[in-house]
Amino acid sequence: MAMRVDFFLVMAALLFSIGCVGVLIRRNVIVMLMSIELMLNAVNLTFVAFSHESRSMTGHVFSLFVITVAACEAAVGLAIVLALFRRRRTTDVDDVSLLRW
Amino acid sequence: MHLLTGLVIVVMAVALLRAIVPAQPTLTMLGGSIAALVLLVAYRHDLLGTEFWAGAIGFVAILSALLVVLHPNPMVSVLFLILNLLCVALFYIMLQAHLMAVLQVIVYAGAIMVLFVFVIMLLNLRAEEGLRLGSGAERWLAMGLGGVFAALLFWALRHRGGQAWAGPGRYIEGFGTARDMGALLFGEYLFVTEAASVLLIAAMVGAVLLAKRRLE
Numbered sequence: 001m002a003m004r005v006d007f008f009l010v011m012a013a014l015l016f017s018i019g020c021v022g023v024l025i026r027r028n029v030i031v032m033l034m035s036i037e038l039m040l041n042a043v044n045l046t047f048v049a050f051s052h053e054s055r056s057m058t059g060h061v062f063s064l065f066v067i068t069v070a071a072c073e074a075a076v077g078l079a080i081v082l083a084l085f086r087r088r089r090t091t092d093v094d095d096v097s098l099l100r101w
Numbered sequence: 102m103h104l105l106t107g108l109v110i111v112v113m114a115v116a117l118l119r120a121i122v123p124a125q126p127t128l129t130m131l132g133g134s135i136a137a138l139v140l141l142v143a144y145r146h147d148l149l150g151t152e153f154w155a156g157a158i159g160f161v162a163i164l165s166a167l168l169v170v171l172h173p174n175p176m177v178s179v180l181f182l183i184l185n186l187l188c189v190a191l192f193y194i195m196l197q198a199h200l201m202a203v204l205q206v207i208v209y210a211g212a213i214m215v216l217f218v219f220v221i222m223l224l225n226l227r228a229e230e231g232l233r234l235g236s237g238a239e240r241w242l243a244m245g246l247g248g249v250f251a252a253l254l255f256w257a258l259r260h261r262g263g264q265a266w267a268g269p270g271r272y273i274e275g276f277g278t279a280r281d282m283g284a285l286l287f288g289e290y291l292f293v294t295e296a297a298s299v300l301l302i303a304a305m306v307g308a309v310l311l312a313k314r315r316l317e
Contacts, residue, residue: 005196007159015166017254018166018167019170031170033217034182035170037213041185041186048192058285067204068297070213072301074213074216075307075308076311078216078217082223085224
């Protein structure tokens with residue numbers, strides 16, 4: 001049985017869906033951020049798989065930039081969580097509804 | 102492939118038995134280990150195939166991703182996320198993206214995850230009392246949407262007609278090495294690299310400002 005690049009794409013699709021459901025169903029901000037990391041990671045895997053298939057390294061460069069953006073997002077997101085926890089003593093998104101309807 | 106299917110079934114059976122009969126953990130583990138050993142001996146030639154290892158890594162990756170989402174304790178979630186990132190790094194190695202695999206382990210599993218662990222320890226977060234997964238309708242809607250999304254992705258992937266996966270050692274010289282990556286980063290994508298550095302500085306300043314105790 002010959003293995004195809006599709007295996008990695010299917011893996012990435014599964015990981016992305018799990019991360020997506022995680023963002024939607026969890027109410028803890030930190031776990032939601034972690035689910036976002038899962039999704040970004042799945043996208044990286046897709047980039048690298050397509051890069052392997054097309055024999056071009058552009059996908060690697062793009063996934064490096066995705067890692068950069070993920071690092072920025074984690075730093076700013078966790079700083080917001082820290083500031084939030086200092087004021088409200090909670091990390092639950094349902095308790096923070098000032099900007100919602 | 103028989104070996105992988107068998108091992109997955111054994112792991113599932115052990116988990117199920119431990120959930121049903123929590124009083125006999127050693128017996129269950131012993132039975133599971135014996136079954137796994139018998140399978141390993143019976144199908145030992147599968148151990149040399151790439152398919153088995155790819156499938157095993159994929160199984161661990163999916164399982165750890167599920168535990169990240171479903172575990173009530175954020176600390177355990179972070180540890181499983183690290184496991185998931187390491188599995189994806191192994192995938193990168195299989196795809197000849199060696200530099201990306203190293204960066205995944207050093208930058209992602211190392212630096213970014215340490216940030217998460219640090220914040221969780223700083224906030225002293227405990228496990229949530231009972232796993233709160235949103236209210237009823239919201240949760241089922243989210244699960245349904247996730248399922249629809251996965252189905253759409255699979256539908257898009259069917260009959261895609263891509264090229265076969267090239268095994269290790271049968272590939273273009275220099276693919277995925279630091280030298281080729283650097284040539285791309287500082288040649289064709291120089292502007293984007295500089296923009297990424299500006300983004301990093303902006304994020305750093307933003308994080309410092311946000312985490313300051315009192316904003317004037």
